[in-house]
Amino acid sequence: MASTQVAPWLSVVVPIYNEEESIPHLYTHLTAALAQIDKPYEIICVDDGSRDGSFALLHELADRDARVRVVRFRRNFGQTAAFAAGFDRARGEWLVTIDADLQNDPDDIAMLLDKAAEGFDVVSGWRAHRQDPFLNRRLPSIIANRMISWATGVTLHDYGCSLKVYRTDIVKHISLYGELHRFIPAIASWQGVAVAEMPVNHAPRRYGTSKYGISRTTRVLLDLITVRFLLSYSTRPMQVFGSVGLILGTLGSILLAYLGYIRLFLGSPLSDRPLLLLAVLLVVLGVQLVGMGLLGELITRVYYEGSNRPIYAVREELNGE
Template identity: 80%
Template sequence: MLAQTNLPQVAHGAPYLSVVVPIYNEEESIPHLYTRLQEALDELAKPYEVLAIDDGSRDQSFHLLRELAQQDGRWRVVRFRRNFGQTAGFAAGFARARGEWVVTIDADLQNDPRDIRMLLAKAEEGFDVVSGWRAKRQDPFLNRRLPSQLANGLISWATGVRLHDYGCSLKVYRAAVVKQIELYGELHRFIPAIASWQGVEVAELPVNHEARKYGTSKYGIGRTTRVVLDLITVRFLLSYSTRPMQVFGAVGLLFSGLGGALLAYLAYIRLFMGSPLADRPLLLLAVLLVVLGVQLLGMGLLGELVTRVYYEGRQRPIYVVREELNIE
């Protein structure tokens, strides 16, 4: 149970800062999270709200969050019907955030809430995204830090947005930036890269990182595969999301051109040189290239149609809400 305190029961006016916290089975961390967030945010002397997204927790996390919402009107709680993942949690928080700035932070307290002041001050200098960098990360090397270092290098190379630590959840965003981004899969870690098409200004600052004291980690090395696959998606979205024919069509034309040239060569030696073609592997290769080329051109056309539907249609959320507390 959480101690009763004299706290505001309702939020007055639009807050300056919205803090989004996805939560999944963190009953041990929640009381400490509340205390440390309150201390750090009260020091800012700016109106704020905390959007706690219960991602289908199976422990007492939601019951603790309900108590917090009853005690403190600045805490707004969204409860999912099941576990939809961290990306869905961020998406739900972004959609409901009312602040000019949006802060994301993990519930496990490995991120230090006191670093919010530093990141926000940097953002107020004119940056749209300020990302935390766990320079002295307190996690095992082989199964956490090493894969993360490799992934960060690969993501920076592929997207052109160079950050030391894409996986750090402690970030500050201008609200107008994140509200324009559709999230799914594991794309929450790529937000700075996805937002780059808006021409955003991105900064990165070293932040504190603490060893986990409460609960158990929900992430393992198995997530690396999903991250790599989502990176391919992000790379495509950054370059060709509105013009898929240019990538599929270009490869399709290349294959069709090579296949057509080979078929013309084979037709010449058959018609004018009388050479048999039945035992030539080159004939199969030529036919295969033409077929692949036509298929890729078709995929490009379908991609154009899907793109049109995506931008003209209404998107469904990637989560299902069970109940909400203090949500106006």
């Protein structure tokens, strides 16, 4: 069994869900690539509720190699939760995320780390020659990447590529849920970090089947709205809800003042005027949105002052601290 006396310099986080065919090949290829880097490392494999023989294989690897740490979820919580569990346990100065299906090339890790050494806190892989079907994988990805870049102000060609390098202290302070793992570079940019992108190799899937389809695009787009809000107004929700509420309320008040004038001074009846209903509706919406802003401020205060809870449940760990 490999020694654990030396603290790891590099932590590699690998989310795994029903990948029993690829795990032996992944371990062989990944350890060979990490040996070339010649730095102490750990591999954190997060079994996201696999129903095949993935955990049994990971158990064998953990018994043979103490650098392999295994986290097993009670059920399938999703890739974001798997990354979050790995981030929570990472001990290295640098952290690498990579998929288990071997479509990402472990040999590219050294290149990304070299780029990070130039002064970047996040280096994202770009599958410039992606080996996936165009209609249901690449086309939605192209659209989503452009929307994310536009909405967040952090321009990347490939937010969905799992092969990324992070300075560990960056991701330790990011709370993940939903599909937010793909937005980490954008969220990290709020902290003022330097982000770079490099083309990486991408291979066709040789083992197992893809766990993602075009239906995932809807969830990503909804999370994009969340990220946009988090980046701009997470600590000041009153400014977004209150601003819209004031605009609507002011417009409704002006309409009511106008209607009041023509009723009191011109004697015109209001019972048949749809404008009256619109004015009342605008005022009510304005009051509601300002109230939502106040509630948002209270919730934000509770969130930042309260304790953080994990978004996953662990069944067992191997070679953990």
